[in-house]
Amino acid sequence: MQTSRFARRSIVALALGTLGAALAPMAAHAQANYPERTVTVVVPFAPGGGTDIAARILATKLGEMLNQTFVVDNRTGAGGLVGAEAVARAKPDGYTLLVGNVGTQAINQSLYPKMPYDADKAFAPISLFADLPFALVVNPKVPAKTPKELVALAKAEPDKYTFASSGNGGSPHLTAEIFQQATGAKLRHVPYKGGGPAMADLMAGHVDMLFASILETSGYVKTGKLRALAVTSPTRSPGMPDVPTLAEQGIANADSGSWVALLAPAGTPQPIIDKLSAAVKEVVSLPDVKEKLIAQGATPRGTTPAELQATINADKERYARVIKAGNVRIE
16 A cells, blocks of 8 residues: 555656656747737726836837837825735736835835735846935925025924825835924925815925926926925936035935835746846836936836835835824824
């Protein structure tokens, strides 16, 4: 009986080994010829925002470069958790990808006590695509012409001056928290349900200031409806070249903003990750892509998977400290 069972096990093992050997060349062929069908690019936010616009530029160009269709699928909800979870649970074969940002990859873990997936293990980084710096803009009635003047006003009358945001825990809110923690300014937070209402009330004078993307603010700055005091990126933004950075004006450790990156479900074969990463870096180098991104207030930037992971890790640690220090909570 024992001999018989041993023989059966040997036959099964031999069969599995033979099957594995037969499938290995097929898997290698599939990876080498990737993509062989339509790729779904999940954007966990509504159409029209900075992340969505960048994702559509990227998807179009990847499709052209890799001779296959890349379709954008907006899956909104819970600060990006709904769309991110869909990708985290997708088959890791390169045919479902995520366009994430600083919120989905580095902030949500500290905001939500329970995540529907293991944020540290759910995704394979591919490449950054663009930085999305913010502009600090104020209603023209605010007397400050520089960030330091604004800080002086806020320190002289704590909690008098208000800043709007698109909602609790979003990157515009946390950018303002970083600004306060770096300068000691005491501002009052007025959260809105979206960037549109926040911008409308800022221009109406109901709130004093806002950190928002250059895409959202540049038009109003040009027409004089808002005054830009600074951009939050380490270097000046091509979308607002005449506006100095916070650091240039003596405000240290306050750089912030968002970014857009491409990721895949964990376990996606490395040859596919490498192929997509190289393609993204090539897309970023195209003159027409640079022009489109800059027009949207973004700064083109391609990276290796390791460089993207380093960015995620650094931002995750930073925003965890900011959220704890500012006692930021989702309501």
